[in-house]
Amino acid sequence: MSDSLWLIVPAAGQGKRMGADKPKQYLEIAEQSILTHTLQRLYAAFPQAQLVLCLDNDDQWFNPAWVPFPHWQRVTGGVERMGSVLNALQAMPAQAADVVMVHDVARPCVTPEDLRALYQAASEHPDGALLAMPVADTMKRASVDQLSVATVPRDGLWHALTPQGFRYALLREALEYAVDNGCIVTDEASAVEALGRTPLLVSGRRDNVKVTHPGDLALASAIMASQVACVSERICT
Ligand SMILES: Nc1ccn([C@@H]2O[C@H](COP(=O)(O)OP(=O)(O)OP(=O)(O)O)[C@@H](O)[C@H]2O)c(=O)n1
Numbered sequence: 001m002s003d004s005l006w007l008i009v010p011a012a013g014q015g016k017r018m019g020a021d022k023p024k025q026y027l028e029i030a031e032q033s034i035l036t037h038t039l040q041r042l043y044a045a046f047p048q049a050q051l052v053l054c055l056d057n058d059d060q061w062f063n064p065a066w067v068p069f070p071h072w073q074r075v076t077g078g079v080e081r082m083g084s085v086l087n088a089l090q091a092m093p094a095q096a097a098d099v100v101m102v103h104d105v106a107r108p109c110v111t112p113e114d115l116r117a118l119y120q121a122a123s124e125h126p127d128g129a130l131l132a133m134p135v136a137d138t139m140k141r142a143s144v145d146q147l148s149v150a151t152v153p154r155d156g157l158w159h160a161l162t163p164q165g166f167r168y169a170l171l172r173e174a175l176e177y178a179v180d181n182g183c184i185v186t187d188e189a190s191a192v193e194a195l196g197r198t199p200l201l202v203s204g205r206r207d208n209v210k211v212t213h214p215g216d217l218a219l220a221s222a223i224m225a226s227q228v229a230c231v232s233e234r235i236c237t
């Protein structure tokens with residue numbers, strides 16, 4: 001792995017949809033915070049990377065001892081996820097050619113294999129790359145009163161996951177362009193697409209879930225337990 005890989009982990013969200021008594025990144029799975037699990041997965045794949053962690057200024061739960069990386073810094077989160085990522089880009093002394101990978105703290109089930117595959121694609125593709133998965137179900141268009149009014153062809157539709165990786169200069173240009181034009185984007189690829197660029201979709205594992213709603217905690221916990229069992233029994237696919 002090149003030593004010019006930077007990791008940005010946006011972890012300044014409030015977890016409103018989770019509705020817990022603290023932000024979801026501090027809820028525990030197997031006695032460790034989600035934040036700890038996510039950072040450990042990233043470290044297992046990229047021990048020499050430099051980490052920028054986006055945290056809310058009023059965060060009362062973060063413990064620096066949970067960060068396994070020797071080289072890391074903390075930056076203040078933004079109002080939206082995109083603001084957190086842009087703060088990180090503006091704080092880091094990265095070079096234009098460096099690869100920057102952004103991974104949600106709320107995706108603790110990502111595997112080292114998917115992380116490495118995405119890094120490889122992001123290093124090679126001029127417009128960057130993102131983990132994603134093709135939609136598997138029949139897709140419906142709903143009316144405001146939740147009636148099914150149409151079936152949307154699923155061909156070419158993918159779910160966007162993280163990590164998403166780009167050259168530093170491209171990602172910074174894209175997010176600054178979005179801010180300057182008053183666009184709120186929910187992922188980095190959206191900002192890059194707005195420049196007319198076309199990041200590569202890299203097919204990722206379906207168990208790279210984002211912990212978002214209350215039921216997702218048990219789901220992520222079961223996924224992580226099955227991944228550990230797979231590794232110990234060497235039956236992973
Ligand atoms: N201002 C923000 C908002 C979100 N995030 C991060 O972006 C990721 C994806 O966001 P989401 O799942 O929406 O998390 P929350 O914003 O915490 O959840 P909610 O929208 O339910 O409040 C999370 O890792 C979250 O911590 C961030 O760094 N800064």
Ligand SMILES: C[C@](O)(CO)[C@H](O)COP(=O)(O)O
Pocket residue numbers: 081104160161162186187188210212
């Ligand atoms: C980047 C992302 O994980 C894409 O799925 C993003 O965090 C999505 O956030 P959302 O607003 O909850 O879709």
